[in-house]
Amino acid sequence: MTLIAQITDLHLRPKGLACYRVSDTNMMAERAVRSLLSLTQQADAIVVTGDLTDRSDPREYAVARELLSRFEVPVFLLPGNHDSSEGMRREMAGYPGIGENRDGKIFYSAMIEGIQLIALDSHLSGHPQGYLGNEQLSWLEAALRKCDAPTIIALHHPPALTGIEHMDNMGLNDAAALEEVLSPHTHVQRILCGHVHRPIVTSFAGKIMTLAPSTGHQVALDLRENSPAMFNFEPAAYFLHSHSEKTGIVTHMAYVENFPGPYHFFADQGVTWPGDEN
Ligand SMILES: [Fe+2]
Ligand SMILES: [Fe+2]
Structure with a gap:
C-alpha cells in the first residue's frame, strides 16, 4: 500500500509571530508534523499544496525548511497565493x-510507488486568484500523454467552485482551459487542492477533486451569498491518500489532535445485558 500525506495552508510566520495576530500557525504546523511522524503507517511521501508561508518572507521559509526537514521521505512542494514562485525557488x-524554471513557475511530475504526481503552480503574482498559463498547460498535456500511470494532480487553487463565495472569488482564472486538458485523460484519478482551509469533496473535469483542511486555522463554513471572510479553530487535519491494487485511491482525513480511544467493540466479559438472559 502506498500512502501519500497531504498537508496544506501552513501559513507559517517568522518565529514568535502569530498569523492575523491570533493564529499560532507555526505551533499548529509543528503539531501536524508530529502527528504525521507518529502514524502507525508512515507516509511514503508528503505533498504540501501551497500557502506554506503567510507572506513569502525568507524568515517564514526558514521555519518551513526546519519543519519539513523532519520528514525522511520525499516532500513535494508547490506555491499558493500567499507564497511566491520566486521566493520558493530561492528559499526552498x-x-x-x-x-526547474519554466515561465517563472514551478511545475513538475514525480513517481511515488507507481503513482504519478503532477504538481502545478497556480500562483499569480500580486493577486489572490490563481493562474496556470499556456506554457504550463501545454507541458501538462504532454506529461499526461507521456505517462498513463494512475495520476494525481496537485495545485493550490481549486478549479471548481465550493459555494463559499469569498473563497470562490479567489479561484483559478483559467479553470476552463485546465478542464479541457484534463477531461480526456481517464488515468487522472484525483485533483488535490488547498486554499479553502476546509475539507471539501467535489468534482472537476469528471474527476474527484478534494480540498484539504489547513494545518492551522479553518475558514468558517458559511454558504450564504456575500458571506464575510472569517476563520475559526475547528479541528486541524490533513489528508492521507492511500493506494493499493485492491482499493484504488482512497482519501482519509486524519485529525492532528489525539482523541479518547481506541476502544475494543467487544462487550464486557461477564456482563449480562437485559434481554440477553434467554
Ligand atoms: Fe491558505
Ligand atoms: Fe491560498
Whole structure:
C-alpha cells in the first residue's frame, strides 16, 4: 500500500509571530508534523499544496525548511497565493522539481510507488486568484500523454467552485482551459487542492477533486451569498491518500489532535445485558 500525506495552508510566520495576530500557525504546523511522524503507517511521501508561508518572507521559509526537514521521505512542494514562485525557488531550493524554471513557475511530475504526481503552480503574482498559463498547460498535456500511470494532480487553487463565495472569488482564472486538458485523460484519478482551509469533496473535469483542511486555522463554513471572510479553530487535519491494487485511491482525513480511544467493540466479559438472559 502506498500512502501519500497531504498537508496544506501552513501559513507559517517568522518565529514568535502569530498569523492575523491570533493564529499560532507555526505551533499548529509543528503539531501536524508530529502527528504525521507518529502514524502507525508512515507516509511514503508528503505533498504540501501551497500557502506554506503567510507572506513569502525568507524568515517564514526558514521555519518551513526546519519543519519539513523532519520528514525522511520525499516532500513535494508547490506555491499558493500567499507564497511566491520566486521566493520558493530561492528559499526552498533542493526540494524535488523546485529548481526547474519554466515561465517563472514551478511545475513538475514525480513517481511515488507507481503513482504519478503532477504538481502545478497556480500562483499569480500580486493577486489572490490563481493562474496556470499556456506554457504550463501545454507541458501538462504532454506529461499526461507521456505517462498513463494512475495520476494525481496537485495545485493550490481549486478549479471548481465550493459555494463559499469569498473563497470562490479567489479561484483559478483559467479553470476552463485546465478542464479541457484534463477531461480526456481517464488515468487522472484525483485533483488535490488547498486554499479553502476546509475539507471539501467535489468534482472537476469528471474527476474527484478534494480540498484539504489547513494545518492551522479553518475558514468558517458559511454558504450564504456575500458571506464575510472569517476563520475559526475547528479541528486541524490533513489528508492521507492511500493506494493499493485492491482499493484504488482512497482519501482519509486524519485529525492532528489525539482523541479518547481506541476502544475494543467487544462487550464486557461477564456482563449480562437485559434481554440477553434467554
Ligand atoms: Fe491558505
Ligand atoms: Fe491560498
